[in-house]
Amino acid sequence: MTDSMNQHLSSLRGLLSQTSVKLVLALIGIFVFFVVAIGVQEAVNAHRSNKRILAELEAAGVPTDERQQDRRLTSPWWDGYDASLRFLGRRNLEMIALHTTIVGMAALGMTLVIISGGIDLSVGSIVALSSVVIAWLLQYAGAGPLTAALGGVAAAALFGIISGLLITWLRVVPFIVTLGMMLVVRGAAKGIAREQKIEVDIARQKWLQELLHTVVGTEHSWTLAPAGVWVWLILAVGMAAMLRYTRLGRHIFAIGSNEQTARLCGVAVERVKVIVYMLCGTFAGLAGLMQFSYLTVGDPTGAVGLELNVIAAVVIGGGSLAGGEGSILGTLMGALIMTVIATGCAQMWLPNWVQEIITGAIIVVAVGLDRLRHRRSI
């Protein structure tokens, strides 16, 4: 009896110690926190405004039983409940998904790069470049939406390949190569756009503008979320399966864990690295496509510093900058956690700087706790 209970307990503990499971719990925890906090805040606000109204009425000499009839009075409980419900509501959940998609898409590629022991700082620039190329193709080259989208993603993949080749040929560390590429790509994007935003006529955008637009209240309402979100999730599942069930995936982990061992075991280290950076570029290009769809302009100065959010998502999700560790599910959770905090803070009317401090603290605490656990297990 106690034995089987112990067994259940220890298997439960084993499950809980898995990084991705912890992250799911953390995400749920943060979500619940905001639901409660927003509800309480709204209730308190309603209570205060009720008091103020009653005080005004009293000062105006309205009799006690008539004061309660005032139409401006609300029920604090109901208000709080309503606000909480709104945070849990479909519109809000969809918005969180929309906002996560851009960072989350780029983070899929970054996860591969970080597991392989590298880093890619050019992601933000590539997102901008891709959106600019798409806008340019639509507006000036007369391309259809599919051609434009493919063109943008292809340009992004190309720059990923260039990074990968430079890293493997020149044997310069990824940090430096991609730092250089960050500037090169940003410059290229500005050159193509002639240092201006490229506005695209609505008629030329066709389905591109719907990739990341809310479906609530439209004929596509049954899809729950716009196509872009679904594309992102499907690609995430694909990448997770790739990492777990294919040779390429095992090789990426091996290179990140110990590159020399991988070489010794006959892994084509150079080829795998180029593929990894190409995939990272491709996913950044897809993120650029989402960005374009969301903003409907090609902005060469957009997505500055996005790479840091992307890296943060991977790192919160259990990725180690030393390589060999990380997971797609963790990255998804990392990206979601950051969006939920941003959204929650915004709905509590907290200023932007508070949200930044909280996000920064979460990154340090999440990684710190993970390291602490690692040290103990050794």
Next chain:
Amino acid sequence: MAQGRIDSTDKAHRLKMQGVCKRFGATVALDDVGIEVSPGEVLALVGENGAGKSTLMKVLSGAVKEDAGQMWLDGVPYRPSNPLEARRAGVAMIYQELSLTPHLSVQENIMLGMEPTRLGVVRAKQVRQRAIEAIKEFDNPELTPDARVSNLSVGSQQLVEIARALAIGCRVLVLDEPTSSLTQQDVERLFELIGRLKRQDKAIVYISHFIEEVKRVADRVTVLRDGKVVGSSDVAAITTDEIIALMVGRQVEELYPRSGRQAGEVILEIEDLAGAEKPESASLKLHRGEVLGIAGLVGAGRTELLRSLFGLEPVRRGRIRLGVYTGPASPLRRWMQGAGFLSEDRTKEGLALSLSVADNVTLSKLKGFGPLGLVLPSRQDGATRRWIERLGIRCQGPRQLLSSLSGGNQQKVALARLLQHDVDVLLLDEPTRGIDVAAKAMIYKLIDELATGSPAEGRAPKAVLMVSSYLPELMGICDRVAVMRRGRLGPTRRIDEIDEHKLMFDATGAEVTG
């Protein structure tokens, strides 16, 4: 033993540890362990990996707090709460992995952390003087105060570390596997130095896997097994076999098995092979069904020979034929051609420590683990479980991370990779470095089985090319041995035509006599 008790009080012992116990969770690491070392005495501490040697030394250095037990230094109770306190009390540790800062000079390293200062400014002259004093002793031309530590050989780096210990005036010096990465010459120098330190009345604790070394350098030996002292004796009064028997807890009848091997066709042939720097010239023929050893000093080019054979280092000149394939090839090709390489450095190169046992075993051939070229973890685990059982790898299962395995078990995992790949030619570089006797015996047995093959089970004999710095092991399991000296590989000779002394002569460049 009894005599020692009569004329020596506690004060006569430089270091005395008594009744030391330590548990980690459910495992008992130390159980009522006691050791004593007198001034001018070398105590050898031997035992398999996991016997408790390192835990005992961690207690001594204050890195681990004991659960029970007492320690005395020169009769004064001694209980360090951290390594710094231990150093201040005069207990210095020289670990297997040297703890020097490679970018600094010899004198900076020696005085690191205790630089004499005035108003926070380091007094350079004093630093220099004290460093010179500390290294004067060693009489090694490579050791100058201004030499950069990264430019020194491993042996000299170790001397720097010992100099650091002497500079702070240590009374007890602990040497943990000091010779595992030294050349024979440096080992000789180290032994001379130990002799001199003895005359200076230092007490020395010497930890080693090499029983022959222990017999040479130590006065007394204490054997640990499973956290207990199982024997303690004057070195002169105990044989190597008896020490090994105490360590493993049973008599090792046949450490080096040799079944009836049948040399078959030539499977690997190299002619006048030259690498980028080393080797300069190497020729040999390796037959199926034999174990060919390559002896020589560290740095003679033996490792480079194996690496250039396996495509890990460039080939400048020469012919290689492996089976039906000729010419140099990449590691990937070599694996496909049926050769496998075991690195001498399992932590840096041989194994990916943050990956699981299964991933490490199957990394070189991720095929046949699922349909459509997929790699299903469950099938990886299945294949790995076979080797865990066959090689007796002590782990919780195929999914355990390699970093939490002991050295011997890690080495077995590295070997299991060659077996899982089912290669015909095994290139083994120092296959038993830094692992305990039981694991060594297991690996010797395995090598013998591979070279012998088993017609009944349909396993053809394999060919093994093995580099080792440990001569008894080469003499024990090889059929033929060649010596490499300064990048040149000498002729291959049958094991019954030579002995250890001849090999040593060849390796060190002394003229071969008789």
